[in-house]
Amino acid sequence: MTTNDPEDASSKKISRRDALKLAGVGGVGLLLGAGGMNSWLQGPAGSSKTSTAAASATASADGIIPFYGKHQAGILTPMQDFICMAAFNLTATTLEDVRKLFQIWTSASARLAEGKFIEEESDNPHLPPADTGESAGLAPMRTTLTFGLGASFFDERFGLAGKRPAPLVDLPRFNSDEIRKEWSGGDIVVQVCANDPQVAFHALRNLARIARGKAVLHWMQEGFQRTGAADPSGSTPRNLMGFKDGSNNPNVSEAATADEIVWAQPSDNPSWMAGGSYMVMRRIRIRIEVWDRSSLDDQEATFGRHRHSGAPLSKAGEFDELELDRKDAKGNLVIPANSHVALSHMDGKVKILRRGYSYSSGMDVKTGQLNAGLLFICFNRDPRKQFIPMQQKLASMDKLNEYITHVGSGLYACLPGASTGGYIGDTLF
Numbered sequence: 283m284t285t286n287d288p289e290d291a292s293s294k295k296i297s298r299r300d301a302l303k304l305a306g307v308g309g310v311g312l313l314l315g316a317g318g319m320n321s322w323l324q325g326p327a328g329s330s331k332t333s334t335a336a337a338s339a340t341a342s343a344d345g346i347i348p349f350y351g352k353h354q355a356g357i358l359t360p361m362q363d364f365i366c367m368a369a370f371n372l373t374a375t376t377l378e379d380v381r382k383l384f385q386i387w388t389s390a391s392a393r394l395a396e397g398k399f400i401e402e403e404s405d406n407p408h409l410p411p412a413d414t415g416e417s418a419g420l421a422p423m424r425t426t427l428t429f430g431l432g433a434s435f436f437d438e439r440f441g442l443a444g445k446r447p448a449p450l451v452d453l454p455r456f457n458s459d460e461i462r463k464e465w466s467g468g469d470i471v472v473q474v475c476a477n478d479p480q481v482a483f484h485a486l487r488n489l490a491r492i493a494r495g496k497a498v499l500h501w502m503q504e505g506f507q508r509t510g511a512a513d514p515s516g517s518t519p520r521n522l523m524g525f526k527d528g529s530n531n532p533n534v535s536e537a538a539t540a541d542e543i544v545w546a547q548p549s550d551n552p553s554w555m556a557g558g559s560y561m562v563m564r565r566i567r568i569r570i571e572v573w574d575r576s577s578l579d580d581q582e583a584t585f586g587r588h589r590h591s592g593a594p595l596s597k598a599g600e601f602d603e604l605e606l607d608r609k610d611a612k613g614n615l616v617i618p619a620n621s622h623v624a625l626s627h628m629d630g631k632v633k634i635l636r637r638g639y640s641y642s643s644g645m646d647v648k649t650g651q652l653n654a655g656l657l658f659i660c661f662n663r664d665p666r667k668q669f670i671p672m673q674q675k676l677a678s679m680d681k682l683n684e685y686i687t688h689v690g691s692g693l694y695a696c697l698p699g700a701s702t703g704g705y706i707g708d709t710l711f
């Protein structure tokens with residue numbers, strides 16, 4: 283069985299020699315030892331201390347991330363440059379049809395991850411082509427496809443109500459939420475990430491196409507970050523507010539950290555979720571024009587970090603430790619208590635794995651302002667203990683709230699990975 287476990291060398295389809303050859307183009311390869319090359323090729327998402335962004339920069343930027351494995355890819359996988367994400371509502375009326383849908387989605391996804399069409403092409407000119415075709419000749423581009431189930435999947439329709447995982451709660455209404463139904467929920471979520479926007483779109487479009495008669499699109503959103511080509515050094519990407527975003531993500535290349543923060547464990551309930559994770563999606567609109575008129579001091583006080591270096595206020599290095607108790611000569615906290623990092627740090631005890639993308643949906647025709655923001659995505663083992671208390675704290679006092687509004691929301695149980703011959707969801711139905 284192939285695996286998407288980032289620690290497993292057998293999952294790498296690009297040979298070490300190829301990688302070194304390619305990396306040599308940018309002179310990066312020579313600087314990396316064998317261990318360094320491993321994480322550079324396929325280290326987990328999270329802290330850019332492990333050069334995760336560099337993984338999408340050169341040698342492996344067009345490679346294959348195996349679809350089959352203990353865990354679904356697209357969770358610990360170092361972030362690709364683009365996302366195309368959608369929620370579906372089921373029109374299927376039987377569990378057998380739902381199972382068939384996941385079976386065809388699984389085999390199509392495994393092929394898409396390898397840069398193939400969803401099916402072998404038939405040469406019958408009287409039939410529509412099996413695949414829509416816009417990925418012809420394109421490389422796999424590190425495509426990952428990650429599937430999750432919303433709470434509504436467990437309603438009365440398919441006899442699975444008794445199986446709804448306890449952590450898959452209905453998210454509470456948070457202070458100043460302006461959540462819209464058209465950007466929220468859904469029976470199933472599919473997160474497609476790739477280093478090419480057309481490859482990502484193609485994958486999602488074809489999944490929607492083969493779902494015909496069984497599921498329909500509910501919402502869809504594309505997102506981006508700077509590409510690996512634009513930043514071959516792989517430094518932490520900046521969000522649309524100009525700040526480095528992701529610096530203090532947990533280092534999930536340590537299996538124990540990933541198990542503690544991200545993966546549902548066999549001892550957790552329900553056991554069919556073991557190896558899976560809970561994904562939170564928040565569509566967060568940013569009032570960019572207002573932000574752009576605020577002073578640098580105000581911006582830095584909002585996040586509690588320096589804009590240029592990404593360092594915590596009063597520190598010089600991006601990865602320097604946050605000292606939240608430190609006071610200046612006047613006795614004021616150096617990092618304001620209502621700053622985004624002071625609050626989201628949660629005494630260092632509660633952590634989530636963030637994997638969000640910027641989005642831009644053109645212009646708001648009513649106001650003439652940019653309709654843009656953050657497609658916030660995070661993974662956690664139990665949102666009741668991680669995301670929810672963190673967001674409760676942020677929603678009530680974060681200085682960032684002056685500039686943002688949460689307009690879409692979803693919580694999804696991301697199933698464990700599938701083995702070759704199995705299908706996503708086979709531990710449940």
Ligand SMILES: C=CC1=C(C)c2cc3[nH]c(cc4nc(cc5[nH]c(cc1n2)c(C)c5CCC(=O)O)C(CCC(=O)O)=C4C)c(C)c3C=C
Binds near residue numbers: 521530
């Ligand atoms: C509930 C969880 C979080 C939401 C929602 C959220 C929104 C949000 N964040 C930024 C930008 C930054 N966030 C940063 C750090 C950070 N954010 C969260 C959680 C949420 N953010 C956490 C757990 C952390 C790390 C805290 C820590 O322990 O240090 C940063 C600083 C750099 C970094 O570490 O990534 C930025 C910048 C935006 C723009 C946003 C909504 C639009």
Ligand SMILES: [Fe+2]
Binds near residue numbers: 622626
């Ligand atoms: Fe944040």
